[in-house]
Amino acid sequence: MKSGPDHDSHLSSVNDHSPLEPFILDILGPRLIESIVLIGSGGHGRVFRLNLRGHTYALKLFFSTNPLAYTTIRRGQHSESTLRTHYDPFFAECRAYASIIAHGANGTFAPFCYGSVMIDRALELRLGRLYPEHSDWNRQPEQGNECVKGILTEFFDGVELAGVELTREVVGGVRDGVEGMNKIGIVHGDVFPKNVLVSTDKRVVWIDFSASWTLPHIVGDLKYQDRQKSDRKSVELMFHVLSLVGLIIPHFVSHLLFSPRYC
Numbered sequence: 001m002k003s004g005p006d007h008d009s010h011l012s013s014v015n016d017h018s019p020l021e022p023f024i025l026d027i028l029g030p031r032l033i034e035s036i037v038l039i040g041s042g043g044h045g046r047v048f049r050l051n052l053r054g055h056t057y058a059l060k061l062f063f064s065t066n067p068l069a070y071t072t073i074r075r076g077q078h079s080e081s082t083l084r085t086h087y088d089p090f091f092a093e094c095r096a097y098a099s100i101i102a103h104g105a106n107g108t109f110a111p112f113c114y115g116s117v118m119i120d121r122a123l124e125l126r127l128g129r130l131y132p133e134h135s136d137w138n139r140q141p142e143q144g145n146e147c148v149k150g151i152l153t154e155f156f157d158g159v160e161l162a163g164v165e166l167t168r169e170v171v172g173g174v175r176d177g178v179e180g181m182n183k184i185g186i187v188h189g190d191v192f193p194k195n196v197l198v199s200t201d202k203r204v205v206w207i208d209f210s211a212s213w214t215l216p217h218i219v220g221d222l223k224y225q226d227r228q229k230s231d232r233k234s235v236e237l238m239f240h241v242l243s244l245v246g247l248i249i250p251h252f253v254s255h256l257l258f259s260p261r262y263c
């Protein structure tokens with residue numbers, strides 16, 4: 001872990017858009033940050049739009065969880081650290097982005113990922129002052145004062161899939177993303193329109209890999225393949241539902257432009 005001037009020089013490479021070593025768990029403190037605004041909050045964490053030296057990023061900070069409490073896998077079968085690596089939403093998202101980076105796909109079907117960070121206590125306190133109702137990070141008793149962990153990505157300036165016209169280009173972009181993931185051993189696991197963002201120039205990205213499975217995974221190949229199939233079905237169901245909505249909204253006429261590919 002780095003801090004002080006080293007850390008500054010490390011982050012300056014973020015601003016040049018040169019590649020970073022992924023998942024280094026550097027520490028991010030308030031003095032590096034020009035502005036930080038909450039833009040999303042979900043079951044696994046909170047997402048902030050962040051300005052560092054004139055550039056804008058998205059920082060997803062994760063709630064702590066105890067995977068042992070919700071996984072169906074028997075306690076004795078795997079060590080706690082293995083379970084965490086495979087089921088903890090932060091590590092699940094890290095594993096997906098690590099695979100994307102390792103396969104040379106960074107910035108293609110998902111926002112460009114710059115790596116993982118921890119925020120220091122001062123930044124956590126600043127966020128607590130800015131957003132008092134969002135100051136609890138669900139720390140587990142065994143974690144003590146462990147820093148909140150997060151993933152730094154490109155801020156994607158787009159709207160959710162439900163808010164755009166389903167053209168061939170958009171539908172194709174969504175499916176290409178699924179194929180891109182599956183090709184490198186990722187299943188998304190949370191297929192909903194809110195997890196697909198589309199920019200005005202029709203770039204399509206999948207976000208939110210916190211429920212994903214990335215190979216190798218302790219679930220084994222069969223369960224992995226089952227989930228891959230169910231994700232693909234969910235994609236077609238999602239298009240179907242969105243196109244039905246399109247039937248009652250006049251400008252959504254392009255529902256006829258696609259036919260299911262996976263079902």
Ligand SMILES: Nc1ncnc2c1ncn2[C@@H]1O[C@H](COP(=O)(O)OP(=O)(O)OP(=O)(O)O)[C@@H](O)[C@H]1O
Pocket residue numbers: 039040041042043044045046047058060111153154155156157158190194195207208209210
């Ligand atoms: N890279 C990004 N660029 C712009 N906005 C983003 C980015 N990542 C996430 N967001 C916004 O933050 C919201 C929450 O992000 P995300 O779905 O990853 O969090 P989550 O806690 O896993 O949510 P949920 O539990 O609802 O699935 C998204 O719906 C989106 O609006």
